[in-house]
Amino acid sequence: MVLCLVAGLEPEEEVTDVVCDEAKLKDGEMMEVEVGDHNVLLVRCDGVYSAISNQCTHYGAPLSKGVLSGHRVRCPWHGSCFNVKTGDLEEYPGIDCLPCHKENSESKMLTIFSVQIQGQPKRIKWMGARDQAVLHTVMLLGGGAASLMCAETLRQENYGGRIIMVSRDDLLPYDKTRLSKIMNAESESLLMRKIEFFHKYDIEVWLKKEALSIDTNKKTVTFDDGLIQCYDQILIATGCRAKSLDCPGVDLENVLMLETPEDMLEERGVRFYMNDAVAEVQGQNRRVKAVKLKSGITIEADLLIAGIGVNPNSEFLKGSPIRMDSKNYVIVDKYMRTNITDVYCAGDLTSFPLKMAKGQNVSIGHWQTAQAHGRIAALNMLRREVELNIVPFYWTVLLGRTIRYAGYGEGYTEMVLKGRFENMKFLALYLKDDEVVAAAGLNVEPAVSVVAERLAEGRVITKAEADVYTTWLQLE
Ligand SMILES: Cc1cc2nc3c(=O)[nH]c(=O)nc-3n(C[C@H](O)[C@H](O)[C@H](O)COP(=O)(O)OP(=O)(O)OC[C@H]3O[C@@H](n4cnc5c(N)ncnc54)[C@H](O)[C@@H]3O)c2cc1C
Ligand SMILES: *[C@@H]1O[C@H](CO)[C@@H](O)[C@H](O)[C@H]1NC(C)=O
Ligand SMILES: *[C@@H]1O[C@H](CO)[C@@H](O)[C@H](O)[C@H]1NC(C)=O
Ligand code: FES
Numbered sequence: 425m426v427l428c429l430v431a432g433l434e435p436e437e438e439v440t441d442v443v444c445d446e447a448k449l450k451d452g453e454m455m456e457v458e459v460g461d462h463n464v465l466l467v468r469c470d471g472v473y474s475a476i477s478n479q480c481t482h483y484g485a486p487l488s489k490g491v492l493s494g495h496r497v498r499c500p501w502h503g504s505c506f507n508v509k510t511g512d513l514e515e516y517p518g519i520d521c522l523p524c525h526k527e528n529s530e531s532k533m534l535t536i537f538s539v540q541i542q543g544q545p546k547r548i549k550w551m552g553a554r555d556q557a558v559l560h561t562v563m564l565l566g567g568g569a570a571s572l573m574c575a576e577t578l579r580q581e582n583y584g585g586r587i588i589m590v591s592r593d594d595l596l597p598y599d600k601t602r603l604s605k606i607m608n609a610e611s612e613s614l615l616m617r618k619i620e621f622f623h624k625y626d627i628e629v630w631l632k633k634e635a636l637s638i639d640t641n642k643k644t645v646t647f648d649d650g651l652i653q654c655y656d657q658i659l660i661a662t663g664c665r666a667k668s669l670d671c672p673g674v675d676l677e678n679v680l681m682l683e684t685p686e687d688m689l690e691e692r693g694v695r696f697y698m699n700d701a702v703a704e705v706q707g708q709n710r711r712v713k714a715v716k717l718k719s720g721i722t723i724e725a726d727l728l729i730a731g732i733g734v735n736p737n738s739e740f741l742k743g744s745p746i747r748m749d750s751k752n753y754v755i756v757d758k759y760m761r762t763n764i765t766d767v768y769c770a771g772d773l774t775s776f777p778l779k780m781a782k783g784q785n786v787s788i789g790h791w792q793t794a795q796a797h798g799r800i801a802a803l804n805m806l807r808r809e810v811e812l813n814i815v816p817f818y819w820t821v822l823l824g825r826t827i828r829y830a831g832y833g834e835g836y837t838e839m840v841l842k843g844r845f846e847n848m849k850f851l852a853l854y855l856k857d858d859e860v861v862a863a864a865g866l867n868v869e870p871a872v873s874v875v876a877e878r879l880a881e882g883r884v885i886t887k888a889e890a891d892v893y894t895t896w897l898q899l900e
Contacts, residue, residue, distance in 0.1 A: 441459045444457060453468055454488060464477065469495055469509075476508055476523070481518045482502055483501060486500075490873055491874050498515070498876065501869065502517050503872075503876050506518075506522055511523060511547065515796075516792045516799075520547060520548055521549050522547060552580075552582035554584055554585075555585075558584040560656045561586040561587075562578060563653065564587065564588065564589040565591075565659065565662055566591055566660070566663055566737075567591025568597060568772075569791050569795045570794040572795075574798035574799065574805075575589055575625075577799045578806070579626075581802065583805075583806060587627045588628045590645075590647070591629070595631070596619060596622070596629060598611070598614040598615050601791045601819075602614055603688070633651070638740065640745060642654075643766070645658070657766045658766065659769070659798070659801050660769045660770075660773065661797075662740075663771055664736050664737060664773065664789060665734060665737055666734055667735055702716070703716045704716040734789060736751070736752050736753050736773050738752045738773060739752075741754065744764075747764075749785075753787045754773050754775065757776075759801075760774070768801040770797030772789045778816070780861075781832045786832065792814075792816070793817075797812065827864060827865070828866075828869075830863050830879070831875065831879055832862055833864075835856055836855060836861060838856075838887075839853065849866060851863060851865040855890060859886065860886075863875040
C-alpha cells in the first residue's frame with residue numbers, strides 16, 4: 425500500500441489517504457492521485473516513491489499528462505520542468521517551484537508537505553538577502569523576462585550586492601506572452617511579481633527611464649532624465665520592438681502594433697493573404713477604413729493590427745565597443761558574455777550560439793529562451809561558468825487553440841506530418857540531415873514536450889523514428 429499524507433500550513437489541514445496499490449505504479453512511471461482535495465503527482469523512480477503537486481506552477485497544467493524522464497517531469501503545455509524529488513523548477517517558462525515534500529521510503533509511506541503560498545500551489549525558490557557590506561552593483565537594463573530571471577537567480581545564488589533593474593516601461597515586469605491571448609487583460613493581473621516581492625528581495629526597479637548610452641570604460645549608463653549611474657556588471661536585456669509598417673496611412677488612430685498591454689484585441693475569423701504586402705492604409709476621419717495590398721486587393725477594415733517582425737532595441741549601444749551583428753543584435757558567447765568584460769546580454773536582443781543547432785549563432789524571440797538567458801548570465805556574473813544549453817520552446821494561440829513548437833527548425837529539409845492540419849490535430853516533425861531538429865503540434869499533447877525532452881537529453885531522433893508512429897511520441 426502507498427500512503428500519502430498532505431499537510432497544509434495549518435495542522436488541521438493534514439490529510440492522509442491510501443492512494444494506490446504498490447503494484448499499480450511501475451518503476452519509471454507516474455500517476456495522478458487525490459489526497460484529500462489535493463491533486464498529487466506520485467512518481468516511482470529507482471524503486472523510490474516521491475510526490476509533488478500535480479499542478480504546473482506556470483498555467484496549471486496537469487503534470488501527470490506530461491513527460492517523465494529520470495527525476496524530472498516536463499509539462500505537456502509549455503515545457504516547464506520540475507525535479508520530482510524536490511519540486512524545484514529546472515526549466516522555464518514557469519518561474520516557481522512546486523510545494524516541497526518529504527518521503528519516507530523505509531516504511532513505504534509517503535509524506536507530502538503541501539505548502540500553500542498565498543492560496544496558490546507554488547513555492548518561490550529560496551533567495552538570499554542584500555548585504556549592505558557588499559559594495560558591488562549589478563545593473564539590469566530592461567524590465568522583461570531576461571532581466572527578471574537574472575535578478576532572481578542572483579538572489580537565489582546568494583548574491584548580496586545591489587541589483588538595479590531599469591526599464592522604460594511604466595509597468596513592473598509582466599507576462600508578455602499573455603498579451604496576444606487574452607482579451608482586455610488588466611495590467612495588474614499580468615505582473616510576473618508584485619511590488620512587495622521586489623521590496624522583500626531588495627531588487628530596485630526604476631521605471632520610465634530610458635538608457636541613452638553606455639560608457640563601458642567608465643562603467644556608466646546615461647538615462648533620458650540626465651541621470652548617470654555606475655555599475656560593476658551589467659546585463660543588457662532591452663529586447664526588440666515591433667517593426668512599424670512603412671507605407672502611407674500608418675499614422676491613423678486605429679492602427680495598432682501588437683506589443684504592449686494596451687494592444688488588446690478580439691479574435692475573429694482569420695484569413696491569410698500570402699505572398700502579398702500592404703501598399704497603403706486607407707482612412708476616413710482619421711480612422712482606418714481599408715487596407716490596400718500590393719496585389720491590388722482591398723480589404724475593408726475597422727481596425728488594423730500590425731505584427732510584422734521586430735527590430736532590436738540596441739540603438740543606444742551605437743558608439744560603444746559592444747560587438748553586434750549586421751542586424752544590430754548583440755553577439756554573445758555560450759556564457760551570455762559580450763566581447764566587453766562585465767557586459768552581458770540576454771533575451772531577444774542577442775545573437776547567441778545554440779548548442780542543439782551545432783553552436784550556430786541564432787536570434788530567437790521566445791519567452792522561455794529569454795528567461796534561460798537571464799539565468800545563465802546571472803550564474804556567469806557570479807563566475808559559475810555554466811553554459812547555455814536549452815531547447816527553445818514556443819507557443820502561440822490561434823483561434824483559441826494552442827500551437828506548440830520546440831527545437832530549432834531553421835533550414836529544415838524535410839517535414840514528417842502526423843495527423844492532419846484540417847482536423848486541427850497534427851504533429852509536424854522538422855528534419856535536417858536526417859535528424860529531427862524541431863516539432864510543432866496542435867492538440868497532440870504531450871508530443872511536443874516529448875520531442876523537447878529528447879532533444880534536451882542530447883538524444884538524436886532519427887528519420888526512421890520520425891517516420892513510424894511509435895509509442896515514444898505518446899500519440900494515440
Ligand atoms: C504580443 C506578444 C506575444 C508574445 N507571445 C509569446 C508566446 O506566446 N510565447 C513565447 O515564447 N514568446 C512570446 N512572445 C515573445 C516574448 O515576449 C519575448 O521573447 C520576451 O519578452 C523577450 O524577453 P526580453 O527580456 O529579451 O525582452 P522584453 O521582454 O522585450 O523586455 C525588454 C525590456 O527593455 C525595456 N527597454 C527597451 N529599451 C530600453 C532602453 N533603452 N532603456 C531602458 N529600458 C529599455 C523595455 O521597456 C522592456 O521592459 C510574445 C511577444 C509579444 C510582443
Ligand atoms: C569588441 O568588438 C568590437 C566590434 O567588433 C570591436 O571594435 C572591439 O575592439 C571589441 N573589443 C574587445 C575588447 O574585444
Ligand atoms: C558565432 O559568432 C562568433 C562571434 O562572432 C564567431 O566567432 C563564431 O565563429 C560564430 N559561430 C558560428 C558557428 O558561426
Ligand atoms: S502550464 Fe506548464 S509550462 Fe505552462
